[in-house]
Amino acid sequence: MSPTTLLSPTGILGYGFPERSFAAGLAAGPDVIGCDGGSTDQGPADLGRGTLHVSADACRRDLELMITGSRRFDVPLLIGTAGGAGAEPHVEAMREIVVEIARQRRLHFSLATIRSDVPPTYLHERVDAGETGPLDGAGPLDHDTVDSCDRIVAVMGAEPYQECLRRGADVVIAGRSSDTAIFAAVPLLKGGAAGPSWHAGKILECGAAAAVPMSATDCMLAWVGPDGFDVEPCSPAQACTPISIAAHTMYENESPYLLVEPSGTLDTRNCSFTSVNSRRTRVTGSAFVPAPRYSVKLEAARLIGYRTFCIGVSHDPVLIAESDRYVDAVRTEVAARVAATWGEAAEYSLNVRQIGKNAGMGPLEPTDKATGHEIGLLISVIAPTQARADAILAMARTQALHGELPGREGLLSNLAFPFAPSDVPAGPVHVFALNHVVFPESPTELFPIHAERL
């Protein structure tokens, strides 16, 4: 059986990649072109708001190259977690770009879209049937929690992609997906060994990030065989070394060697990473342990309010030395003014981060001392409406600007604001609302496919 050749043009759709590298990748005769469109990495905002993680223009540039390459060489193109979060608005936005490209370039092909939105009714039924489960640290899933979610997606495995390909799809735009499944789908469909198929996917889903020098915005090839896989970057300026590939196996995962997928776990504990040549690495020993039950991870966003923030810089050594007390005074004054204006029950949260002290690490910060000549106060209010958040932040900004300082007299203005207006309405704030899995009746029932001929 000849190996299955996989091509990954870039780490995230829309991040870009060199045309020359992509051409080299196509020349290798791939059996599939795959690309990861997104992640939960950037937080819950895109899922909650329905906004794209990368601009439509940047996605269009990448998609146009991928689609024309895919059609010229008749290689299927699979895009997962389309639009960054993979919910209905994201998939629809990417689908529209694909349709537009097909029209402009006069290309005719079969397009399949896979949705991953979870109807609350489905989840309520699964809760009643006892077919959900918590992930690490979460409590059991209950009906109230399901109802509290504003948007829910399920993370698909390889099967929905495989079903699209069986139905003759040339281009697949999929919703929320295991990054690895985008690439494992085709080698598995061709009867390839599971361990190498999934492991190759893990390496390729970040583009050429696993090569040295690192670049997530360049192209990577893999050849998946019965006993292992080879991996090599398309750019001659990069190389895959045994260490770089082993290191990337660890990336962004709770365990360095156990990677959980819907259908089982990739176990890389007994892998050998060896050089084939100066730029290509061979990986053997990847194992895939099928799960007793097919389990699908759920992701959800819940709206908790609206944020307004401002940022100001102080050069005053007294403020810097007394910053905690200064911030406490802001907090106290805002509480009093909010109560006086809207009553004691008015809901809001006020967060003042001190840049130069502990803004990046918060409670994990071991140093917790501002030793520089300036400090930044990043003041953020979350309230039930944007207008309320604006109003409360204005109170906080006033107090932070004119607060008293020991040993200083007169009307002080203590913060340098970099721009006007100083106050920035930042829109709706979401949180991740679920940390659970669901056990569906089949690997595809949560992922409806829509096929169209362009």
Added chain:
Amino acid sequence: MILPLSHVAPVIRSKNAGPFHLTFDILFSDRAVFRHVLGTGQISRERFARTYRLNECDVRWTIYEPALGVKATIRRLAASGDPGDDDVYGCQQHAPLLGWDIDVPSALIPGR
């Protein structure tokens, strides 16, 4: 000789492992250095827990020799993007590891 970990291990990083966990990687480029540092217990779950003021049982600690690497994973205090979160990508939490003092025989460090 005593060196900061950042002079001994070329990759020290933190990142989200999903929205609810932080994962830290320490990767070496030299097998002898890796074995010495681990063998002498200078990199350990206990030291990590102490540095971040956590209980050891809250730190998932694994060694992955093929990558000459060590991984520590903890639950995030706030989920990514929560109002109390300071680092949406979880990527700037590794700084305390950079300055870990590591005792390495000079013979193992090229150019010293």
